[in-house]
Amino acid sequence: MKIQVGESDFDPGAEISALHAGQPRVGAVASFVGLVRDLNEGDSVTTLTLEHYPAMTEKSLRAIVDEAGERWSILDATVIHRVGRLQPLDRIVFVGVASMHRGDAFAACEFIMDYLKTRAPFWKKEGTPQGERWVEARSSDETAAERWKG
Amino acid sequence: MKIQVGESDFDPGAEISALHAGQPRVGAVASFVGLVRDLNEGDSVTTLTLEHYPAMTEKSLRAIVDEAGERWSILDATVIHRVGRLQPLDRIVFVGVASMHRGDAFAACEFIMDYLKTRAPFWKKEGTPQGERWVEARSSDETAAERWKG
């Protein structure tokens, strides 16, 4: 398992390769890249600043990946989340899951993203022409996370 | 949309980048890489040869991506499938979907893989120490594709 939280950018291709290189049991790698958009709630976004709770961030991400590993048969997983000041087009988050078969890889990858969105201590502040504002949590994210219960 | 079928390998990182570079509306890229495993049905696999129906392959992949585009809000998609003789650890297939939000990207990406598995004209032949054998279709793939109906 690889968990990385920091200001630096990442290379999705290198992360995907690291999840299967030399691992002939891996038949499937599902991955996700989240990016800064230049529009949110109808307003243009010029900067996105990510704050987090350093002592808790990696711990919570590790717990989310562990839970995915209890639910699905996965061989490895990587979660990378950037913090600090970003701009439209910048990468924010990478989640990759390696598995024998695609069903487990897809489900675990989406589960990790849904739980990360609702349980990992990150907060976004957008810079817009009207000034800065904290991004409000979306109820659709809570709904997405609730799907995995029961 | 990019559809590519051929013998050459591909670069998942480059394909992911191509799906969002310079596209500030893209907030999410979900992708999948399928790989040759060294074990199938309990037997070791030394080679995997992929046959296809050239006149139909791209047409069927394009139809699958079009159907994904009717079901979900997607901004772009790439499907790459290799044919010819492969070995364990080799990449076989790439599916990537760019979208504004992650739910659409994940769903469309998994849908394309499930439909590709059951509707695109590819056939796998495995080389094992006991000789060559055609891979049997798995009923779990049919079940996975059926999920998207109704």
Place this chain on the structure above:
Amino acid sequence: MKVKVLYFAKLREKFGIENEVIELPGERAYAAAIVDLLRKRGEPWSTELALDSGNRMAVNQTLAGIVTPVQDGDEIAIFPPVTGG
């Protein structure tokens, strides 16, 4: 009417040919008529194309069923369930 018939994967190997042109009476037919005709050739056709063989068909590069209409000049493909991905 004449149609081109293509075989793939295990069928191509069992029949020892990749494709052939076959002639049927009339101007139109169901895709099933082609399989019926081939099955009458005896082995290995009758076994490989048995009703419960699970093979699939495409007419002009689109997945088809046994009641898909075919006509002169069409390209018919017969193959085992696909296993790509």
Place this chain on the structure above:
Amino acid sequence: MKVKVLYFAKLREKFGIENEVIELPGERAYAAAIVDLLRKRGEPWSTELALDSGNRMAVNQTLAGIVTPVQDGDEIAIFPPVTGG
């Protein structure tokens, strides 16, 4: 008992501090007791920490509820719903 309390995002900005040590009577308490105490400080605390504010808490870096027990030396974090990813 003394606990360290951390604030994040909008709360950190509204309160103008990142963290503080606060003292409560007794050896143990529910996490809710800390929020109750802070709310009594008046504005902006009472508004930002209103019962319907939707804020979340963590005790020792694990998501917690208002009935999570806290004790001397614990690290309590109070923050708005998370918006990462």
